[in-house]
Amino acid sequence: MEHLELFFKAIFIDNMVFATFLGMCSYLAVSKKVSTAVGLGAAVIFVMAITVPLNWLLDQYLLQEGALSWLGEEYADYDLSFLSFIMFIATIATMVQLVEIIVEKFSPSLYNSLGIFLPLIAVNCAILGGSLFMQSREIPTLGLAFNYGISSGIGWFLAILAIAAIREKIRYSNVPAPLRGLGITFIITGLMAIGFMSFGGMLTGGDEKEETTETASIEVVAPSQESSITEEVETVVDSTTINEPQIIE
Amino acid sequence: MGLLSKKDAKLITDPLADNNPITIQVLGICSALAITADLKASIVMAIAVLFVLAIGNVVISLLRNIIPSKIRIIVQLIVVAALVIIVDIILKAFAYELSKTLSVFVGLIITNCIIMGRFEAFALANGPWRSFLDGIGNSLGYGVILVIVGFFRELLGSGTLLGIKVLGDPIEKTGVYAYGYENNGFMLLAPMALITLGIIIWVQRSRNKALIEN
Numbered sequence: 001m002e003h004l005e006l007f008f009k010a011i012f013i014d015n016m017v018f019a020t021f022l023g024m025c026s027y028l029a030v031s032k033k034v035s036t037a038v039g040l041g042a043a044v045i046f047v048m049a050i051t052v053p054l055n056w057l058l059d060q061y062l063l064q065e066g067a068l069s070w071l072g073e074e075y076a077d078y079d080l081s082f083l084s085f086i087m088f089i090a091t092i093a094t095m096v097q098l099v100e101i102i103v104e105k106f107s108p109s110l111y112n113s114l115g116i117f118l119p120l121i122a123v124n125c126a127i128l129g130g131s132l133f134m135q136s137r138e139i140p141t142l143g144l145a146f147n148y149g150i151s152s153g154i155g156w157f158l159a160i161l162a163i164a165a166i167r168e169k170i171r172y173s174n175v176p177a178p179l180r181g182l183g184i185t186f187i188i189t190g191l192m193a194i195g196f197m198s199f200g201g202m203l204t205g206g207d208e209k210e211e212t213t214e215t216a217s218i219e220v221v222a223p224s225q226e227s228s229i230t231e232e233v234e235t236v237v238d239s240t241t242i243n244e245p246q247i248i249e
Numbered sequence: 250m251g252l253l254s255k256k257d258a259k260l261i262t263d264p265l266a267d268n269n270p271i272t273i274q275v276l277g278i279c280s281a282l283a284i285t286a287d288l289k290a291s292i293v294m295a296i297a298v299l300f301v302l303a304i305g306n307v308v309i310s311l312l313r314n315i316i317p318s319k320i321r322i323i324v325q326l327i328v329v330a331a332l333v334i335i336v337d338i339i340l341k342a343f344a345y346e347l348s349k350t351l352s353v354f355v356g357l358i359i360t361n362c363i364i365m366g367r368f369e370a371f372a373l374a375n376g377p378w379r380s381f382l383d384g385i386g387n388s389l390g391y392g393v394i395l396v397i398v399g400f401f402r403e404l405l406g407s408g409t410l411l412g413i414k415v416l417g418d419p420i421e422k423t424g425v426y427a428y429g430y431e432n433n434g435f436m437l438l439a440p441m442a443l444i445t446l447g448i449i450i451w452v453q454r455s456r457n458k459a460l461i462e463n
Binding site: 020025085123127128133179184189193197 | 272275276277278279280282283322323326327329330331333334337338353356357359360361362365438439440441442443444446447448450451452453454455458461
């Protein structure tokens with residue numbers, strides 16, 4: 001049950017792109033075409049599934065306060081957590097390099113499709129962010145850390161897929177000239193983030209009921225304002241769901 | 250500008266507007282958006298990036314002939330990580346509350362694309378003094394955008410600037426609140442950072458038509 005909860009939470013509620021803005025650089029740079037977006041997204045899932053559990057082990061048995069106690073009594077009060085940035089990034093950079101070599105050796109076809117994206121990943125904030133959030137949220141077991149890595153990767157994958165599909169379509173629309181390209185992408189991402197905020201109530205069953213009664217009482221005060229906001233959210237959600245079948249094709 | 254030649258001064262002024270790292274080069278967006286809900290955090294983040302980028306550029310530029318090109322990414326990451334640890338420890342010592350609000354985003358300076366981008370594009374090919382100026386220029390360009398976004402989000406979202414209530418007290422209805430003004434809490438949420446940045450880009454590109462993309 002807690003696995004399932006973490007899985008959905010990491011994909012929808014704490015989505016890497018829409019809730020914490022991680023990996024925005026490659027998200028904006030590589031989302032011009034759906035096919036390249038799929039390649040990079042898959043590579044991110046792959047690398048996160050490896051690095052998050054690996055960094056969890058490092059954190060548990062090397063970096064945390066008292067983590068070195070397995071070496072013996074006298075090491076029990078060492079606290080190496082100030083080294084975590086350097087350890088995490090070194091692990092990620094080495095793993096990316098290793099994965100690149102292994103994939104090149106055993107599956108040249110996969111290497112050709114992922115190849116160019118793998119070096120990019122070492123500096124993707126989503127990967128380091130995954131490990132740092134894993135540390136600051138104190139994920140308790142190795143299995144959950146693995147789950148967290150995969151599901152935040154999937155969340156990032158979904159986000160880049162959706163924006164790539166929208167950007168492919170938006171080429172046929174008449175966007176004001178100064179907004180073309182980067183500007184409109186930012187605004188669309190903002191609207192998609194508003195849409196993703198509606199997932200916020202997904203896991204808080206009891207709290208959600210309280211919230212609805214609250215909004216109901218507000219609605220009595222200002223009905224027009226409230227309904228216009230919900231309408232906007234609904235249209236955003238609709239547009240993302242409309243786009244998803246196109247992606248699968 | 251007696252100290253700097255014209256070419257050197259351009260290294261600082263260019264990234265401030267026409268070659269801004271955020272709005273034109275599209276680098277370093279991640280942290281630009283996440284921590285701009287109030288002005289103070291934006292300013293501290295800008296200073297932290299200034300420190301890391303200026304010193305990091307000098308270090309990489311000094312090492313540029315020694316680093317084998319195959320492992321340069323790892324070397325660059327280690328240099329940045331060491332500098333970021335220094336920033337993190339200083340923040341924890343002198344501004345503990347603020348380091349809690351910035352949380353993991355201080356650590357994420359390591360993967361801030363501006364830093365890797367400037368190392369790759371500039372410091373590996375230029376001398377230490379020019380790299381230092383380039384680092385200052387680019388981090389100032391980054392800081393300007395951060396401060397603009399932070400300014401609008403804090404002013405419209407909570408009616409304060411640096412924690413000072415510039416628009417009056419919302420509870421006692423003084424200042425503009427006496428005329429029925431309300432804070433727009435939506436500005437404090439994540440999506441509005443993206444939309445604010447989109448609007449900044451819009452304004453900048455309609456003022457300078459040369460920047461418009463096809």
